[in-house]
Amino acid sequence: METLEKIRSALTTHGLKVTPQRIAVYKALLELGNHPDTDQIIAQVTGEHPTISPGTIYKTLDLFAEYKIINRIKTDTGRMRFDHRTSAHHHLYDKTTDRIVDFDDDELNRILSDYFARKSPRDFEIEDVKLQIVGKFK
Amino acid sequence: METLEKIRSALTTHGLKVTPQRIAVYKALLELGNHPDTDQIIAQVTGEHPTISPGTIYKTLDLFAEYKIINRIKTDTGRMRFDHRTSAHHHLYDKTTDRIVDFDDDELNRILSDYFARKSPRDFEIEDVKLQIVGKFK
DNA sequence: CTATATGCAAACAATTTGCAAGACT
DNA sequence: AGTCTTGCAAATTGTTTGCATATAG
Numbered sequence: 001m002e003t004l005e006k007i008r009s010a011l012t013t014h015g016l017k018v019t020p021q022r023i024a025v026y027k028a029l030l031e032l033g034n035h036p037d038t039d040q041i042i043a044q045v046t047g048e049h050p051t052i053s054p055g056t057i058y059k060t061l062d063l064f065a066e067y068k069i070i071n072r073i074k075t076d077t078g079r080m081r082f083d084h085r086t087s088a089h090h091h092l093y094d095k096t097t098d099r100i101v102d103f104d105d106d107e108l109n110r111i112l113s114d115y116f117a118r119k120s121p122r123d124f125e126i127e128d129v130k131l132q133i134v135g136k137f138k
Numbered sequence: 139m140e141t142l143e144k145i146r147s148a149l150t151t152h153g154l155k156v157t158p159q160r161i162a163v164y165k166a167l168l169e170l171g172n173h174p175d176t177d178q179i180i181a182q183v184t185g186e187h188p189t190i191s192p193g194t195i196y197k198t199l200d201l202f203a204e205y206k207i208i209n210r211i212k213t214d215t216g217r218m219r220f221d222h223r224t225s226a227h228h229h230l231y232d233k234t235t236d237r238i239v240d241f242d243d244d245e246l247n248r249i250l251s252d253y254f255a256r257k258s259p260r261d262f263e264i265e266d267v268k269l270q271i272v273g274k275f276k
Numbered sequence: 277c278t279a280t281a282t283g284c285a286a287a288c289a290a291t292t293t294g295c296a297a298g299a300c301t
Numbered sequence: 302a303g304t305c306t307t308g309c310a311a312a313t314t315g316t317t318t319g320c321a322t323a324t325a326g
Contacts, residue, residue, distance in 0.1 A: 017280060017325050038315075053283045058316060060281095074212040078291085079315075092262050103259055111253055116271075121241055124230050127273040133254075135265040155300050155305060176290075191308045196291060216316085217290080 003030060010069050024049045025060045029070060029084040035100040037079045073100065090131040103133060141168060148207050162187045163198045167208060167222040173238040175217045211238065228269040241271060 007026040011018050028044040029036070036044070042057050061082060064070040073081040076095055089104040112129050120126060145164040149156050166182040167174070174182070180195050199220060202208040211219040214233055227242040250267050258264060 019281065019325070021282070051283080053285095055284075055317080056282055062317095072214070074214065074216070076210065076212065078212070078216070078218075080216075092259055094262075101262075105257065107257070108253060111249060115246060115249060119243065119245070121230055121271070123276045124232075124239075124271075125274045125276060126271055128271075130270045130272065132268045132270065133259070133262075133264055133266075134268065136263045138261045138263060157300070157306065159307070189308080191310095193292080193309075194307055197306085200292095 007069065010067065014067055016063070016067075020049070021052050021056050022060050022063075024052065025057055026064070026069075026084070029082060035073060035081045035083050037081050039079075041082065075100070088128060088130070090133060092133045092135065092137075094137050095134060096136060099137060101137075103131075145207065148205065152205055154201070154205075158187070159190050159194050160198050160201075162190065163195055164202070164207075164222070167220060173211060173219045173221050175219050177217075179220065213238070226266060226268070228271060230271045230273065230275075232275050233272060234274060237275060239275075241269070 004023060004027065007023065008018050011022060016022075024045050025041065028041050032040055032044055038058070038061070041061070042054050045052055045057055061070070061072075065072045065082075068086060071083040071086060073083055073091070075081060075093065075098060077098055081100065085102065088109075089102050090108070092101045092103050093099070108131075116126055116129065142161060142165065145161065146156050149160060154160075162183050163179065166179050170178055170182055176196070176199070179199070180192050183190055183195055199208070199210075203210045203220075206224060209221040209224065211221055211229070213219060213231065213236060215236055219238065223240065226247075227240050228246070230239045230241050231237070246269075254264055254267065
């Protein structure tokens with residue numbers, strides 16, 4: 001499977017072992033797609049891999065996040081969400097349904113980087129700028 | 139005390155009772171100023187009001203947030219933070235120190251509203267746009 | 277072979293809940 | 302007086318930890 005090559009090489013380049021559990025967690029993230037929470041990930045993974053333990057899944061997600069293989073997202077519900085996309089992008093967030101949809105637009109990114117190039121906050125080194133666009137899906 | 143009039147009237151206009159506990163929690167938020175977490179709020183409130191229970195403080199903060207008297211902020215640590223400012227503003231966030239500083243600039247807000255007026259995401263009604271500017275304080 | 281990773285179950289932290297007793301309006 | 306609110310302690314939720322066993326490199 002070709003898409004899984006990414007995780008294999010990411011693990012090996014960091015000197016981490018390529019285990020069936022780690023592959024399964026990454027595969028679940030790809031399959032679930034849109035910003036799943038831990039419960040969904042656990043359900044998906046244990047579906048095909050019943051002996052895996054929740055603790056391992058947590059550890060694996062932490063590991064992936066630590067090596068920036070995936071992103072953690074925090075929402076207002078206090079439940080952690082994950083995203084296999086690593087490139088910078090923004091989020092549309094509907095707090096009534098807790099739905100998150102990616103939003104990305106080159107013009108927006110250009111506008112933001114222009115702005116911060118001119119008016120960067122003093123005494124602060126910017127690493128990343130993320131927009132949380134809160135509202136309702138129609 | 140004049141600043142506490144705001145919370146008194148906010149409570150009465152919503153038909154909520156003005157209790158010493160609610161006043162104390164709001165006062166603590168004003169005194170602590172910069173985005174305290176629950177532990178700090180509890181410590182501050184119990185300092186002057188030793189009989190108040192943590193449960194009450196949690197309930198009070200929830201209530202204030204529900205009526206938009208204060209804002210909840212979620213950071214990467216999973217600990218909830220609060221902000222007595224209700225007007226829209228952005229945050230500088232340093233994940234190494236977990237420090238949050240308000241950032242607000244009219245030009246930025248104008249740029250953003252211009253942009254979204256032209257290029258609003260389809261099927262989504264925007265209520266609020268918040269920037270999380272991640273980086274390091276120098 | 278050896279270091280790393282897993283599974284399990286117990287521990288934890290932050291927050292929430294239920295309810296009797298108390299306080300605002 | 303009546304309803305809303307508080308305090309307390311127990312329950313819950315989501316996540317982390319420790320350690321013996323298993324497994325990838």
